[in-house]
Amino acid sequence: LIDNIVNEITEFGFVSVCKVNETHCWVEDLHPNAQYEFWVTATNTTGISPASEKAVYMTVPSPPVIRERGCSSCPEAALIRWESGNTNPVESYTVDLSETGTDEEGGVTESIVAVPTCECLIQLQPGRQYLISVRAVNIGGPSNKSEPICISTTGTVFHLLQDTAHPCLSLSEDGFSMFYGDEELPISTQCVVSSWPRCAAVLGDLIPVRGRRYWEVAVEEATEYRIGVAYEDTQRNSYLGGTDSSWCMRHVLTPSRHKYEFLHGGWSPDVRITVNPVRIGVSLDYAAGTLSFFNADLKQHLHTFHCNFLDYVQPCFALDNPGALTVCNGVATPWYVHSV
Incomplete structure (x- = not known):
């Protein structure tokens, strides 16, 4: 019989240990956009088993933060800028936009993927209203959406620098x-x-x-x-x-x-x-x-x-x-x- 199972986790070179009596365990409060290694050892009255093979897991990033004063628009396009929201680099960003005031309002009507930097120039239709949000992406998957920004293509919008x-x-x-x-x-x-x-x-x-x-x-x-x-x-x-x-x-x-x-x-x-x-x-x-x-x-x-x-x-x-x-x-x- 196995007395307990020890789950060991490393992040940034630090090791955390979690003892359980089941063959699974929940690990909470992980940092976003961070890489972890997991391995398991079994323990009984005679001692501790060798460690299992390590499993590597990457948590998804934090949502980006759109810089409203860094955004500008005109009847044909919008330039959206944002802060990463993550200490570690991410692989890319995805920009989601939906047109408001239509039957598809609330749903994503278009996504621009693999954006490499913290800005994106988007072609739009004149005289419309759009909700635009951004997600950060790494090998663990996409983050939650940022808080959206509302863009109108009625006229020209810019900010003083x-x-x-x-x-x-x-x-x-x-x-x-x-x-x-x-x-x-x-x-x-x-x-x-x-x-x-x-x-x-x-x-x-x-x-x-x-x-x-x-x-x-x-x-x-x-x-x-x-x-x-x-x-x-x-x-x-x-x-x-x-x-x-x-x-x-x-x-x-x-x-x-x-x-x-x-x-x-x-x-x-x-x-x-x-x-x-x-x-x-x-x-x-x-x-x-x-x-x-x-x-x-x-x-x-x-x-x-x-x-x-x-x-x-x-x-x-x-x-x-x-x-x-x-x-x-x-x-x-x-x-x-x-x-x-």
Whole structure:
């Protein structure tokens, strides 16, 4: 007769022992995404048997965590980014998406498998709503799903990038608004390498997909600002619109009037705007090679740059005096934009 059976487990070089009187045992509280070795010895009154052959078991990973502020979308696609959620590397990720508002709502309508990194660019249909989640995969199997993120393909959605912001600026928690509120801190204050030494600027994380992109920006009449686009590697030691790698609309307060400039390479045409816009529409069309600005409240075209974009550009924003600015995301492209 066997008095008891000893189950021995190793993880990270440590051995755990579990004594049972049956030919099976439950092992709980194992770490996720970790490899274990199991072996068994039998014991009776005469001693302990040799150990059985070792069995190797890998636990499944923890669910990833989607970085909401790292995600961006447009009517044709979404870029989803996430944190692994695991200390040890995993083999790959699976991205699950389902369209909401349909008969299949709640079920997986598509899975993208063997994603090697913590981001995935997904082609989608315009004017839809999707729930997207991520699973981590190792040889033990897939993890549970991450908390889902809701993606709308009605318009363009992006966030302001904290690591590109000038030290004068603070960003809202949702990543859509920027504030410059310290009049004592000069714009020329010491900057990190990725920020702008000559203007209080920040870049937006626009999805790298060609097509037409549209967003709106809410501003205040008393705020001096620059709104436009720039290449990601544009020179940071200049002003927005001051080089050939950035284009912007600039608002300046003078003693006599509100002055507006449309700058590229440091030059602006002579444009007079009689009604000060407080909600500015920006239309970027890669195929047509245009960047257009609108007074969204009046549906009024303000100016269009004609340019051959050699690479993807990022939205850029700057405040030249204390004030605030908010990016209005997910706005469908208005009809009057298509007529320009």
